[in-house]
Structures are given as C-alpha cells and as structure tokens.
Amino acid sequence: MNNKDLDTLEYNKIKQRLYQFATTEMGQQIINKLVPSDDLKTVQSTLNETQDGADILRLKGGVPIPHLNAISVYLKRLDMKADLNGKELAAIGAVLRTTNEVKKFLRDLQNDEVKLLTLYESAHNLQTIPEISRKLLLSIENDGHVTNDASTLLKSLRQQINATEETIRSKLADFTRQKKSKYLSDSVVTIRNDRYVIPVKSEYRGQFGGIVHDQSSSGATLFIEPREIVDLNNRLKKQQADEKEEIRRILAELSAEIAPFTAEIAQNSYILGELDFINAKAKFAASLKATQPQVSAENDIYLRQVWHPLLDLKKAVKNDITLGKDYQAIIITGPNTGGKTITLKTLGIIQLMGQSGLFISAAENSRIGVFSNIFADIGDEQSIEQSLSTFSAHMTNIVEILHSIDERSLALFDELGAGTDPQEGSALAIAILDALGAKGSYVIATTHYPELKVYGYERPGTINASMEFDSQTLRPTYRLLIGIPGRSNALDISLRLGLDKTIVTAARQLTAADSQNLNAMITDLVNKRHDAEERAINLQSELEKAEKLHADLEKNYTQFVSEREKLIEAAKAKANEIVTKTKEESASIIANLRKMRLDGGNSIKENELIDAQSQLNQLEKPIKLQKNKVLKRAKSKKEFKPNDDVLVTSYGQRGVLLQKLASHTWEVQLGILKMKIAESDLEKIRIEEKHAPRANTVLRSSSKQHVSPKLDLRGQRYEEAMNNVDHYIDAAILAGYPSVTIVHGKGTGALRNGITQYLQQNSAVKNFEFAAPNAGGNGATIVYFN
Template structure:
C-alpha cells in the first residue's frame, strides 16, 4: 500500500490507537509496523488471531505484558560469558514472570472450551520458575541484594554492622565527652566514606586526626579522629569485601540464567507477538468491532459501518455495497453532508481489514482483498509547487491512473472540482468511464449533475446520496443507495434568509430540463424514504411472524411429546391392569376349583366374592379422571384422636394423631407415613361399633364369633410400644382376627432401630395359626409394615 493513501485515509491514527493498547516495547513496535496485507490466507489468519484475543478478553479480562522488557542485549552478553548487573537480571526475571502469568491466562478453565489459534503461542512460553525464584530471593531491588543471597554476604554485612556500631560508640564518646567544647556541633558526619566530627578551626591542634574537608567559610574542619582511623579502615575493607561477594553472586545468577538463553529469547518473542495480537483484540472491543469476511472478487458489503475516528455515540452508521451488481458508486449531495466520511469509511475499513483489524460494523460485513488502494481526497493545493487545487488533484490522479488494475480500489473526493464546471464534469465522466470499462472498483463524490445522469443511464454504475434534512438545515449523514442527491442550494439559501424574489430570479436562470431533473431527484428521494420505511416495517412483520411460527412449532412439539408420553403411560397402565385382571381371573378359577373339592362353606365363598368385588371397584376408581371428593364436608369438630380416615388424594387409610389446627390441617399416620393433610382431603371411615362385654355375655358362642367378624380391623398399629407390650397386644389381635376369619392382616411397627420388628417376627414364627408373613412392598408401607397371612 502506498504511504500517501495511508495518510489520506488516516490509517496512521488507527495505528496510534492500536499502539496505545499494547503494553510492552516489543508489542508497541509491532503495532507501529503493521501494514495491510494482500494475501487472503495471511489476512484470514490475522483476523482469526484478533477474534480469539477478543473472545479471551471478554471471558477473562485484559492481559498485561508490561513486564516484557527488551533483553536481547543482556542475552548477547550472556552468550559471551559476561556477568549481568542486578538490574538486567531483574528485567529477565520480570520477563519470565510475565511469561508465567500469560501461560496461566492461556490455559482453558473448562475441558469443554474449544481450542483456538492462540494456544500454540501460549504453549511455547517457558516461565522457568526455579530461576525467577532464585533471582527474587537474591535481588530485592535494582541496587540492593538480600542478606540471604549467600552465607558469606550475610556474614560480611553482620561484621559491617558491628563495625559501624563500634565507630559510632567511639565517636559518640568523643562528641559527648572531652571534645565537646571543641566541636562546632555535637554530631557525627560522613566525608567520602569516612566518619568525621566537625571541629572548630581554632581548636585544630586540640584534636588529633586526619582532616578530610572544611566548610565554605573555613571555620569548621571535618576531622577523622585517630581513634577511629583503624576502625574506618577496617570498615572500608569490609565494604570492599561486600562488593566482591555481590559480584560473585551476580556472576552465579548470570551463569544460571545463561543456561536458558534460548527459552528466554523465545519468551520475549512470543510475548511481544501476543501483546500485538491482544492489542488488536482490545482495540476491537473498544470500537465494538466485528470480524469481516473477505473475498478476492472485489466485493464490498459494509453493514452499518461507523467511522472509527468519530465519536461512536454520535456517528451515524452507513450501509454500503460495491463490486456486486455495480463496480462504480457515485455519491452526491450538499457539502458537510457526510460524503467524504462515507468515502473514507470504505477506504479505511479496507485497510484495517487487510491489516488483520476488526471493523466497527455489524456482523457478516464483507470486504474485498485489494493489492492497492488509491485515494484522491482533500485539498491538494501546493503553494510551493505553484499548483492550483485542480492541478494538484490532476497530478495525483495521473500518478496512479496508469498503475491501477482490477485488484485496485480507487476513491475520488469531488472529482473534477476546481475548474470550469462543464469541462470538469466532462473530464470526471471520462475518468470514471475509463475505470468502469476496466472493471475497477471505484467510489467517487461529486456535485456535478452530469455524473448523476451518467450513473442513471449506465449499467454497472449506481447513484447514492447523503440525506439532508431541509427543516433543520442539517445533514443526517445517512447514505441512501439507488438515488442521486440534490444540492438543495435554493432551499438552504431560503432557510438562511435570502429574499424570495432573489431565489425566484435565480430559478429563471435554470433550464426547463434542469428543473425537471431536480424535481425527479426530489421524487426519487421521497420514494426511496417511503420504500425504505415500508421495507423496515415488512422486515419487522417478518421477524414477528417467524417468532410466532417458532412459538407455535415449539408448542406443537411439546404437545406431541406430551401426547406420546400420555399414550405410553396409558398403554403401560392398561397392560398392568390386564395382567392384574388375568392373575385375578386365574386365582379365582383356582379358588373355585378348590372350593368345589374341599367343600368350602358359603360364607367363605361369599367372602372371596366380596374381595374380588372390592378389587374391581378399586381398579375402576383408579381409572376415573376426576379427583375423588369426600361424601360430605366435614367440620374440624368431627375429627377425634384415633379416628380412622381416608386420604383421598393418596388413596390411603390412616389414623388421626393430632386435632385440626387453625388452618384446618390434620396430622394423619398412614402406616409408616406421617403427613399433614387438610380436612377437605379427608373422609371419615364409619366403622361398625365394637361389641360390648354385655352383648358378649348375652349371646352364644356362635353369635360372638359373628360379632367379631364385623368389628375386627385388618390392621393393628404397634408404633411406640415396647416389644413386650406389642407382643401382648398382637397376641390378642391375632386371636380376634382368626375368629373373624381374616386371611391377611397388616401389622404396623415402623422402621426405627428394627428391635420391634425383630421381636414381632420372632413371635410370628412360633404361632400355629400364622401361615406366613412378609415385609410390606412399595406402596404397602415398605419395611415399616409386616403382612401376615393367617391359616
């Protein structure tokens, strides 16, 4: 791409924005060198990298590369065996720490996350944690090593501290003792690297020692007393040893670092590349940009593109197509109407896209790949070369007109301006016709009506205009494809206060053809707006229709699924009922054959018939669709403790163990199940009163037996009783049940620790009139109930 075009389309300003998003020297340098590419594979690869960085920033936040400092010079010194300073080692350490943070950032948190094109970069990073830990342990700051860097350094510094204490103690004794009256001030000071005291000049002979300095007035001499000369010498020697040990430590660290020269160099290169890529992703995020698709057919489709250098809160999006149905787009309209912005947007998007940057436009925007972009935009007047505006434009156009080809994009701003309108229009038409005949993608802005007519009358050429609001005298900056724009000179002049008679006079100078053409443009613009509004309404209706269709389809699918489920469940229930009916029929036949052989009494046969009738009734009741309702509405006062009730919603019998509360809820014990039930869901089971002792005395033995058959329940509740209490009660109950000719009874003992159940089972094993017993099945009370079959 030629540098002049990059400057005219303000590509350099985009690069400045991009550079601001990089945080390392290497990354910033790569941003500054970024130029549009021309190979489709390279462009797509760069776009994929930008998209991957954009996605990672959205998910995990931005990644800083500020610790990626230049280390190439230090690595070259290591290669020749030189020792590095503490500052250089710290810079390498920060680089490796940055590599460690970047590698951790690059890991996928979830296994289901898809890999992207940046994984290969993160995998190349080597943090070398052992080296960074050692450098951090030894070097605290750029000019400070830790005492723990080596045992020798720690010993030397301890000796220095002790020597300093001795010097201070000696000098403090002098300052506060015998020499106090000879001193200018009672202080200890340093001159060079020697401890001194400030002695008045007139007392020089009273203080023996070495003079190291004097004040500017000469009244004070800074003397090192002889008593501390040796101590200062020893201290200086210790400082020398300290520096020697520091050099030894730095040499050792440099030797350790030299083992990883290639890894460090790779880290620096990869981090710089990642910083460059993430700067592109960060810029895309700030611009709310998207990845365009690319083609080699020169086709441009920008959907609601926003110029990236304008305020994104105020910029008006434009939609532009070029290179599909037409290869030449002529944009007309008044000044300051947004024509140049539209032109620059197309050119700048092309450059940004081919540089691997996302563009601030809607998804599914499309750009062509061009070898060159030529632009003639702005005021080309050159005073130094004595060229007029027209001459400068022509010079620029001539410079690239001979180089353009089918892989070029050409942009003209106010083509043919700056000269006689008639000749300028003819020249502009000829230039555009030449480019159009060669199939070169071209976009031009103009005021000339002749070019509007050329676009209307030539196949493959399209008009466009920037909308202008005559009420506010302001452009809307919306680009309308398909119709030419009006200059609106008379309307603008009238709104600004030019007298009507002058405007009327001006209109008389227009030919009838000019007036008709302007009226045609007005009608076209009005029709365009109406059609566009109707299209937007139609699109909204279509979206609403699609939404409704989707809802109907989802509801239909849901109904079909429910229908299949209901049919499947109904078939399963029918199959179960048929199986149960078959078993009942088989059992009935077996029983009646047995009755015939064993001469069973009529009472037993009647009892069996009653059992079958109840079973059929329960099956029939289970098939009804309506929920059972109690035979009558009960009042809270109707319920008493121990009352036998039926829970309609669960089709289970139970006993009331708490009276109704203020809300009408009753606690019901149903086997091992205890639940709160509203009285509206309960039906009191009317039981035949038990026979009294008085009646028993009055009746015969046979009559007493008949009475028990009406009063003995088929269930006994032993919950909460001890084993002995339960056995005593169960023994009497089983006698009554046997006398009442019950074949099966239900013993409720609960689960608990299992002691009560075990005691009951041991008791049942010893009873002669017990044929068999088993734990309740699911729906019968499970392990909290034992079903006993009597002989």
C-alpha cells in the same frame, strides 16, 4: 501500502490509541511495526486473535501480563558470553515468571472448556524454565538488587557491613553528644568520599585529628574523619569491596546459567509481546464499542451503521456503506461541509483497521474486503516549495495512483477533477474513472460536477450517492444516501429564504420530470436492497442460534440416554445381587426340606422341590436386557423428590419433602413444623393414596409447662442469642402458645435487627410488633404464631 496514504487516512492516530493499551515494550514494538495485510488468511487469523482477546477480556479481564521490558538486547549479550547486571537479570526473571503465569492461565481456561480460536497454540509454545526462574526470583529483586539469599557469603558480608556501620555511627554519635560537640558546626554524622565524617569548625580541626575529606564552600566547616574511626572506615571499605566482588560473581554465575536458554527465553518474550498486543486490541475494541467484521474474499463490502473511529461516538452520525457486489464505483455529490470527505476517510480507515486485525467501528455482521492497496487523494495538497498548484498536486497523486492500481485496489478521490476549468475538469474526471473501471479497481469519488451524476446513471458498475441535506433547517444531516445523486437544494433554500412561491413553482416545472422519477426509482431500489441485506443478516443469525440449540439438545439427549442406561444397568445388577442372595437362602431351605423328607417325611415330593428351584432360577434377569419394568417401577417408588407426599412412620404423620440435606436425610414439612427426618423413616405415598381418608395422629407436647412465654436475651452475645431464639420459637410452637415475648434490649440495635430478619423469614410466624412503651418499647418484640 504507501505511507503517505496511511497518513492521509490517519492510520497512525489509530495506532497511537492502540499503543496506550499495551503494557509491555514487546507489545508496543509490535504496534509500532503494525501495517495492514493484503492476505485473506492473515487478516482472518489476526481478527480471530482479537476475538480471543475480546472473549478473555469479557470473561477474565484479559490475559494477565504486567509491565515487561524488552530483553532481546540482553539475550544477544548473553550469546556473546557477556555478563548481565542486576536490572537486566531482573527483566529476564520477570519474563520467565510471566511465562509461568500465562501458561497456567491459558491451561486453566482450556480446562474450563472456554472456546478460543488461536491462543491455546500460543500457550503450547511457551516454554517454562522452572529452575532458572526460581533462582532469579530468589536472587534478584524487581529493581535489580541482589538479595541476601543469593549466597551465604553475601549474607554474611552484609551482616558484617551493617555491624561495622553501626559501630562507626555509634562512635561518631558520641562526638556529637560529648563535650567536644561544641567544636562541631552541626551535630550530624555524614559521608564524604564514601567514608563517615563529622562537620568540624575549621578553627578546631586539631581537636579530633584524623583526615580531612572535604570542606564547606565558605571554608568555615571541615569534614573530618576522626582518627578513632579510620580503622573502622578502612574495614568497612574492605567489606564493601568484598560485597561488590561477591555480587559480581553471583551475576556472572546467573548469566552463565541463563545463557544456554536464550532461544527459549527469546521465544517466550515474543509470544508474551503478541499476547499483550492481542490484549491491547481487545481493550481498544471495547473502548470503541467495535465489532468483529466478516471478511469477503470477493470484496463485497457492507458496513452497517459505520462511523469514523476518531469521532466522538455520542456525536458521530452512523451510515451504511456498500460497495463491490452490484457496483464497484460510487460517485458522491452534494454541497460542501455535508460529510463527503469524512465518508471517504471512514471507508478507508475501516478497511485499514480490519486488514490490520482490529475490530471496526460498525454494527455487527458488517463485511470488509481485502485490498492489496488503498489509495487516497484527499485534501489540499498544494505545495509552495515545489511550485505546484492544488490541481497540479492532485494530478501528481492521481498519476502515481494510476500507475500502481490494479483490480484488487481501492481508490478514494476527494473532489476529483477540481481546481481547473469545470468543463475540462469534469471531462478529465470521467476519463480517469473510465481508466480505473477498465482495470477493475474499486472507486469512491466525491465531486460537484453535474456531468458525473449522468456518468453514475449510465456507466455499468457505477452508482450515484449523496449526503442528505435538511431543506427545513438548511443544514446537512451527514447521512449517506446511496443511489440518489446530490441536489443543490437551491429551490428549497430559495423558498425558505423568502423567494416568491410562484417563481419557485415555475422553476420546478422547468426541472426535468424524468430526472425526478429516476431519483425516486433508484431510491426505492436501494432501500429494497438494504432491507433484503438486513433480513438476510437477521435470518443468518437466527439460523446460527437454532443450529447451536439443536447441537446442545442433541448432546444433552445423548448424555441423558447414556446416564439412563448406566442407572438401569446398576439397578439390574443390584436386583440380581438380591436375587442371588435369595436363591442361596432358598437353596439352603430346600436342602433342609429334602433332608427332612429323606429322614422320614412323606408329605414333600421331589418334583415339587425341583419346580420350586426352577422358579427361583427364573427370577434372575440378564444385565444386558434393554427394559426391566419391574425394576423401573421399584426404583420410581423408592426415589424421593422435593414436593413428594410422604408418611413419617415414627410419628404416623403425613408430610411434604422440602429439600435433601444429606445423602440420606430430608427436611420435611409436618404441619407448621420443619423437621430433619432420616430417609429410612420415610414412606412415599402413592398418588391413589394421597386423597384417601386416614385417621390423623395429633402430636402433643408435654413441654408446655417447661416453656416460658417470655425469652430474655439481655447480656447474651449475638450468635448465642440468635441460636436461643431459633430453639425457643420451635419450643413455643410445640407448646401451643399463640404468642410469646422476646426481650432483646435496645443497645446498638444489631440484635433487634437480626431477630426482625429471622422472624420475617420464619413461615410459622404470623406477625410481630414491638412491645408497648410501658412494657419495654422497642427493647422487646411480641411474636404471634399462625
């Protein structure tokens, strides 16, 4: 698209805002090159990427991509067999580490069954190089510094350097502390020409010997390397030179190891840049409260409650804009400063954003088209340098537009035909609109010419529109009214300003009634079409929800049937196992009986033994039977569920199951007590038994004589005290006390608060209160039981 039109519609300002959300140089480069696409599949694909980014931002805060530098130049140098420095290798290492992290992040998302439209393919294309990544992490820090772990020799050299420097500083420090310190201008050790020196007063230079490396600007101070440390400085220089050579070797070796993988690393860098760009699009959409638009191949545009993205959301007036289905041209009329120009720019920038894969500042279920070009003739283009008038400048633009426009183009004209004689200007505007209509282009034009209102009525595929004006406040509301031509509002304004009512009434009578009726009819039709569009959107939304719910129910039902069949088959297998064992035992018994008869018994007949064996064989049921009512009934009797009534056999007491604590242990409510009972000690009470009269068994405790009505916790730690309270309350209830006293002391109040919270949650506690002032006050709590 034409850069001039992009600038007119402020597309670059949108890119600047988007740029702020990118964290990598690669992502910023993609944003700099971003342009709208005129390919339907590309537009939909890039919008899907933004939707993936928005979902990840909502669920995980975005794809974890740190600040990364562009490395394409470094990779080209490696292809040319050049060696990289520490910072360049650190940048490559950062890309490789981020590649590992992002690949794992997206793999975890996929394992969690998070649905994404496109980004899993990006994860598949990322290639990890673990050995290179590990070496770079071990050898190079983020700032490019080569670490001691890069090689054993480097570590040894640095240890030697540190030792030599320490010796030099120690010897020089002696000079600053001994009697010779009076010859120094300052008691410090410094460096000149990469050698350690001390500042000596110029008149005492002979006191130290050695080499003069520098002097102060006044000449009063000489920076001297004493003869005692010349050899040490020489040794240090040699060690530092060895260190540099070892670092150069390490960098060369790392560069050589990375060189075979430049293509893979370049691809990783590009993909990370794309992911950063998608992150930026998602964050920009969130900041704008933007939504994903639908894309119409037929250029059927319906923007719901749209606003210009560069306006303050709290102040922007939202409008509905439709174009392309019933009409391809809109003529907007109305007074100045009413919002006509911003409406043109809003449609233009929204289309550019959508065709760039960005979410748009409009309500959900809005639709955009896909145009090959969006032309904009907006604003005063007068050029003094080119000696062009406003009219000439506009006409130059229009000539270029007419030369390039086609049926897949959108043209936006502000004040079409303005700047010249009104009669000629309106005629020219109509002719231009006819030419655009003949090419099948989409057009929105603003004008003051009343002739164009008639054009909007008469031409097929064209509709009038206006910006609403409040005749009470005499101010524009900035609301777009499609189907209603603009009015001058002269009569209403005149009446508000004090013109005689009879004069205004007479003027109204002179106004064509047909025009007023037509306005009313068009307004009604536009409102009905808008309502129908909204109903269709709402119905489609409800249909999608219903279809999703149906799919979920069908999936869950299939899963339920499968699990049920597995449980039934397992129960049948268990039952058959029991039957088989019983048959073996029965066969043994029958064999013994037969042996007894053969040994002399006459009371057992052979046919009776055969019948008994046959009956035992019939007990076994095949695993593949679809129904086994006996097993189902037995299983239902055995299964325990919360709120089931049960009999605790060891106590002879009825209770209610509260919750399962372990695989075979339940928490049971027995009166006011909660107890842990093994499942083997429980019997499920049948429904018909639930209300049958049964003798109650009363639990009596002999522990009353061992339980004190007062518990003293003073001096105990918090956890120990709370544990003692829990055991003491249970013992007091079993002992039958109506109330007890817990002495906890005042202290910091932590123990008192913990006991208060515990008592509030204990269902056996009726109420509690602090003791009387003469009995401890808020240092003791009296507890009453139900």
